[in-house]
Amino acid sequence: MPLHTFQLQINGDTRTLSNLDPRVSLLDAIRDHCGLTGAKKGCNQGACGACTVLVDGERINSCLTLALQYEGRDIRTIEGLAEADGSLHPLQKAFVEHDGFQCGFCTPGQICSAVGMLAEYKAGAPSAVTDGEVGELAGAELQERMSGNLCRCGAYVGIREAILEAAAQ
Numbered sequence: 001m002p003l004h005t006f007q008l009q010i011n012g013d014t015r016t017l018s019n020l021d022p023r024v025s026l027l028d029a030i031r032d033h034c035g036l037t038g039a040k041k042g043c044n045q046g047a048c049g050a051c052t053v054l055v056d057g058e059r060i061n062s063c064l065t066l067a068l069q070y071e072g073r074d075i076r077t078i079e080g081l082a083e084a085d086g087s088l089h090p091l092q093k094a095f096v097e098h099d100g101f102q103c104g105f106c107t108p109g110q111i112c113s114a115v116g117m118l119a120e121y122k123a124g125a126p127s128a129v130t131d132g133e134v135g136e137l138a139g140a141e142l143q144e145r146m147s148g149n150l151c152r153c154g155a156y157v158g159i160r161e162a163i164l165e166a167a168a169q
């Protein structure tokens with residue numbers, strides 16, 4: 001298999017990945033070749049959401065995609081959500097204030113997913129729960145929209161409160 005050298009735009013920085021197997025996943029490229037270890041490898045098969053990152057503002061499971069596909073796209077990881085002066089993203093603040101985590105393993109994925117989810121919700125993207133309608137986020141809507149992100153610690157109450165608070169801001 002010929003190796004490839006290509007560039008990724010991650011958190012506003014250009015990263016050159018040299019001599020990479022074209023089968024390397026976006027998650028492995030981010031973690032192992034760019035040194036950004038916020039996105040986690042939980043299941044590596046699209047079931048847990050721990051690897052969630054944002055591409056052009058949309059959330060994706062980075063373990064299921066090839067890094068090579070994302071050349072030229074705007075990739076954002078948990079490391080790139082805070083402001084340049086270090087102030088946290090409103091969702092990061094809300095997770096801290098509402099104890100939206102215990103061990104923290106799922107947290108980068110939860111927060112990136114919530115950022116993408118709120119953008120989808122505000123854009124009026126329907127979910128399965130409402131069958132074409134957009135329901136109140138405080139109802140089952142939030143549960144359905146965040147159902148791809150699992151938390152083995154069961155910090156769901158805090159996660160829910162944090163997202164609802166950030167959504168209200």
Ligand code: FES
Pocket residue numbers: 040041042043044045046047048049050051052061062063064
């Ligand atoms: S590690 Fe990607 S969904 Fe679990």
Ligand code: FES
Pocket residue numbers: 100101102103104105106107150151152153154155
């Ligand atoms: S905080 Fe431990 S897995 Fe979610």
